[in-house]
Amino acid sequence: MEKIINQNHSKETYYYILSNILEKASYYGLRSIMVLYMISEMLNMEREDAFNLYGYLTSSYIISQILGAVLGDFLIGNKKAIIAGALMQSIGLFSICSASLYGLYIGMFLVIIGNGLFIPNMLSNFGKLYLKKTKLLDAGFTLFNFTSSIGIVLGTVVIAPIADTFGYKIVFIILGIITILSIVPLLILEEQIPAPEKQQKVEKSKKLKIITTFVSAFLFLGLYQLGHIRINDLQYVFENSSIFLIPASWWSSLLPALSVPISLFAIILWSYFYSCQFSKLMLGFIFGTLSFGILYLMPEVPTEQTIPLFLLSLLLLAIADIHVKPVVYSILTQYANPKYLATLMSLAYIPTLLLTALVSFNQEYLFANPTVSVLIGLIGMTIFSFSFMIFQKVNKSV
Incomplete structure (x- = not known):
């Protein structure tokens, strides 16, 4: 850093x-x-x-x-x-x-x-x-x-x-x-969009980074969606149980609420200190792996004692999200041709459309077996975490 x-x-x-x-x-x-x-x-x-x-x-x-x-x-x-x-x-x-x-x-x-x-x-x-x-x-x-x-x-x-x-x-x-x-x-504002410092055919190494970024966005958004099936299942249990002291309406707001302080911390830290974008993506998948691991290990019927674990899982997932979604846009901005930047950014939404359709097609099974969905997410996050570690070692100059 x-x-x-x-x-x-x-x-x-x-x-x-x-x-x-x-x-x-x-x-x-x-x-x-x-x-x-x-x-x-x-x-x-x-x-x-x-x-x-x-x-x-x-x-x-x-x-x-x-x-x-x-x-x-x-x-x-x-x-x-x-x-x-x-x-x-x-x-x-x-x-x-x-x-x-x-x-x-x-x-x-x-x-x-x-x-x-x-x-x-x-x-x-x-x-x-x-x-x-x-x-x-x-x-x-x-x-x-x-x-x-x-x-x-x-x-x-x-x-x-x-x-x-x-x-x-x-x-x-x-x-x-x-x-x-x-x-x-x-x-x-006047139309004063600055030209990039080095311009620029998109070189081979830049194309690799753009492709890696698209794959990262595709996998993270898909795995994130699978994890949410288990999160929604647990939230439903918590909301409809009288033994938990937290108001029912709060449970669905926990993840956005946890994202607020993490986002503010990241904005301040990254405004003064720079670290490799692909290292951030790697950390995002590692935090996602830890979050999904906790979700998978939680009992089918949660108890009051499992609330801290659930909150920890949401915190880790919020940290993972901050390390991936904005970084995907920043990598595309830095390495893509600015003439086609809006088009590339819009194409980053296609995985969401495909994955939503895929989840909808298997909706009945996945919602009936939420631990299966989080297990698939856990395996995917783990594999991609190790893949990023290898990518970073091979491309030390990234």
């Missing part, structure tokens, strides 16, 4: 972060009330139809982000794509508040397309701010992810009570205005 000298987060970083927080608050605020709105007296949809439509909203974002990234990289530019995406989302939100099915369908379509334009191009432009100070990339993307969570919490916690008090139409108008406000910080 070496000290970072004469490199600081720029003011542009905080403008992009503010923009991202506002957009996240708007999008997740919409998601938090969407089903309730559709089954309310305003639209009177059947619950099954409402949940199916909500499923389209949440699942189609991966495809829309790939399309949005391609448009931003190859046709209109990343910043224009961000602004166009925010404007489309706001128009979509205003359409939804018309209280008609046509308005709902048009509005949802615009929100999906707008979100697809906004997210990958925002990530790309944010990463390019660090092309001349690459040692801060890990801290930068950890900060970005952390503040994204703030926006998500604001949207999900604040919007529903406003809907209960003032009605859905007012809420959709508020969300549309918030989305428009999300582009104000970017309009203040």
